[in-house]
Amino acid sequence: MDSTTATHGKEMVSEIPTYIRVFNDGTVERPRQAPFVPPSLQHPNTPLSSKDILISHNPSISARLYLPNSILPTKLPILLYFHGGGFFFESAFSQLYHSHFTAFLSHLHLLVVSVDYRLAPEHPLPAAYDDCWASLQWLASHFTPNNPTNSDQWLIDHGDSTRIFIGGDSAGGNIVHNIAMRAGSEALPGGVKILGAIYSHPYFYSSQPIGSEPRDIDNEKSFLGLVWKLVYPSAPGGIDSFVINPMAPGAPSLAGLGCSKMLICVAGKDKLRDRGVWYYEGVKQSGWEGKLELFEEEGEDHVYHIFNPESENGKKMIQRLASFIFE
Structure with a gap:
């Protein structure tokens, strides 16, 4: 054969x-692809409840929401989260991310909206970017006089519109960048603003190697280059499209990022480590006026905190995220 x-x-x-x-x-x-698992409303063995909701019918965009079972009388920060998986696999409903947020929210008291955006190659980019922007608009619309028809009561009752964060890992970290850039130039419903953005081991790339990346390979034919060709075959500029290469010639200035503070997380053994630092330096040199932080775990690899959220370093990263969200 x-x-x-x-x-x-x-x-x-x-x-x-x-x-x-x-x-x-x-x-x-x-x-x-990790197996899918159901949500757990008022589960007795976990400190949180979760449920699945539909954000949009056309296109179909869903999300899994997480809320602590022991609700405090004050409103909670909201984290709009974009999962990783190279834009072509994984899900907000997978066991991997459900387990991550179960561990994550045993340490943090906030409301999470984990977006299940459309995947390539069935839905090539920019579909995921559009879905995640629509999700942010939907979230913001809860804090306007006219709520959407599919509004969610958890957000209305417990969400704090002044403490909205976006976050994501790997491909999700790339989405964070693109959503933050769009939020810098387009208004959200009700004048809602993004307070903070969390980039966990973000997927950035370009035709030219940087830092310690190997010089003897064609970046377009490398693993990361092949992924990009699969998920966005029509990308203007290919691997140097400004959505994957924020420092490409003609790319919009990073000074326009639409949030007040940023945390960029990298891991020392991660092949994308230098890209995260490169992005951090690019933002720092752009004239962006917010608060910028870099966190590195030198002995770990790509998205270690997702695969091992209960490990010592996984808990350490959760603590770092907590200090960023609640500082």
Whole structure:
């Protein structure tokens, strides 16, 4: 059998080995996708409740909301979260992220809206960017006189409109950048503002290597380059599109980022480590006027806190996020 032909006569038209296989009949296999798990309303064994809601019917955008079971009388900060997975796998409903937020919110008292945006290649970028921006608009509209028809009572009763954060890991960290840039130029309903942005091991890239990245490979043919071609084949500028390369020639100035403070997290063993530092330096040199912080865990790899939220360093990162949110 030809190497590009799968069982049942389906032909594989593209592949990133062990991550994704795309077939000529439109089906997609994601071998690394974590299983989905249901939400847990008032679960007796956890300090929080969770539920799934529909943000939009067309396009279909959903989210999983998390709320502490022991509600304090004050309003809670809100974290609008964008999961990782290279824009082509993972989900707000997966066991990986559900377990992460169960651990995360055992240490933090806030309301989380984890967005389940559309995935490539069925829905190539900019679909995910558009979905996450629509989710932020939906969130902001809860704090206007005219709520959306699918408003959520948890947000109305417990959310603090003055303490809205956006956050994400890996591809989700890239989404954070693009949403913060858009928020710097487009008004949100009710004049709502993003207070803070959290970038966890963000996925940035370019045609030219930086820092300690290898000089002897073609970045467009590297793993990160192949992922980008899969998820955004029509990207203007390709791997140097300003949505993946914020320092590309002609890219909008980072001084326009629409938030008051930023935390950029990197890991010493992560191949994306230098990109996070590169972005941090770019923001610092741009003239952006907010509060900028960099946090590095030298002995860890990419998104270690997602895979091992209860580890010593996972808890350390959660504590760092807590100090950023509640300072």
